[in-house]
Amino acid sequence: EVQLLESGGGLVQPGGSLRLSCTASGFTFSFYTMNWVRQAPGEGLEWVSSITGDGGGTNYADSVKGRFTVSRDNFKNTLYLQMNSLRAEDAAIYYCAKDIPDWGSAFDLWGQGTMVIVSS
Amino acid sequence: DIQMTQSPSTLSASVGNTVTITCRASQSIDSWLAWYQQKPGKAPKLLIYRASSLQTGVPSRFSGSGSGTEFTLTISNLQPADFATYYCQQYRSYSLAFGGGTKVEIK
Numbered sequence: 001e002v003q004l005l006e007s008g009g010g011l012v013q014p015g016g017s018l019r020l021s022c023t024a025s026g027f028t029f030s031f032y033t034m035n036w037v038r039q040a041p042g043e044g045l046e047w048v049s050s051i052t053g054d055g056g057g058t059n060y061a062d063s064v065k066g067r068f069t070v071s072r073d074n075f076k077n078t079l080y081l082q083m084n085s086l087r088a089e090d091a092a093i094y095y096c097a098k099d100i101p102d103w104g105s106a107f108d109l110w111g112q113g114t115m116v117i118v119s120s
Numbered sequence: 121d122i123q124m125t126q127s128p129s130t131l132s133a134s135v136g137n138t139v140t141i142t143c144r145a146s147q148s149i150d151s152w153l154a155w156y157q158q159k160p161g162k163a164p165k166l167l168i169y170r171a172s173s174l175q176t177g178v179p180s181r182f183s184g185s186g187s188g189t190e191f192t193l194t195i196s197n198l199q200p201a202d203f204a205t206y207y208c209q210q211y212r213s214y215s216l217a218f219g220g221g222t223k224v225e226i227k
Contacts, residue, residue: 035216037164045156045164045207047216059214062121095163102169104211106154110163 002026002109004096009114016086016118022079022096022111030054030074033099035107036081038092038116048094049081050105064090083116091118122146122210126219132227137198141222143191143208152212155184155193158221159204167206168193195224 008020022034036048049070050059058070069082079096093115097107123146133139143153151171156164166175168184171191181196195202203226208219 044221045158045209045218047209047218050214050216061215100166100169104152105216106166106169106209106211107156107164108166108169108175110165113163 004098004109004111006094006096006111006114009094009116011117011119012086013120014086014088014118017082017084018086018116020081020083020094020096020114020116022081024077024079024098027098027109029072029077032101033105034072034079035097035099035105036070036079037095037097037107037110038090039095039113040089040092043092046092051079086116086118088118091116121215122149122213122217124208124210124217124219126206126208126222128222129220130223130225132225133198134227135198135200137227138194138196139198139224140195141193141206141208141224143186143193143219145189145191145210145212148188149210149212151187152210153184153186153191154209154211155182156207156209157202157204158207164207198224200226 035050051070067085071080093113095113096111098109100108125144153171155168158164172184205223
C-alpha cells in the first residue's frame, strides 16, 4: 500500500527539541522530493521544508530556518525533521508529503500527521 | 516571497450548486498552482495541479483554470462530500506557499 506514516510528535517545553519521522511505503522513496507541511490548530497550511530525492538539496521556510533540519535515509525509506529551539508558535500538526511525479512541488501523498505541542 | 490570497474565506452553497473559489498570487507563477481539499481531522487531498490538470481519481466536477496571477477552482453540481476547506498552493518557487483557505459550508 502506498502510504506515509509520521511519528515522533508529542509535548515539549519551549526551547526544547523533537525529531519527527515519516516512513514511506509502496513507492520508490528515493525518486521523490519530500516535504514537511504544518497546520496550527484551527489555522491554514504552512509549508515547512523540502528535501530532494538524493538528500543533496534542502529548503526551509523563514520561520524555521536555522532551527529545523530536514534529512532522509533512503535505505530506511524514512524522512526526518529535527526541530530545535522550539517555540509556542511551532505547535501544530506536522504532515509529511510527497512530490507529484511531475515537475515541481505539488503534493500527491500525505501522511496522517503527528501533533507537536510546545508548552511549559 | 510569493504570497497567495484566496477569496472568499467562507462560502455557503447548496447541493447541486456550482461554486467558484479564487486564488491570487502576488507575482506571476505561470501555471505552477495546485488545489487541495481538506476535511476536518484529515490530511489535505490533491485535486488539481499545474492549474488545470485533474489528479487521478478526482471527480470531473472539479476543474481549475488560470495562469499568471489569477486562478479559479470551480466545483460543479456540488455534492455532500464536497463540503470542506479548499487551499491553493504555489510551487513556482521557494518558499512554497498556501492560500489562507476557503471553507465551503452547507447553506
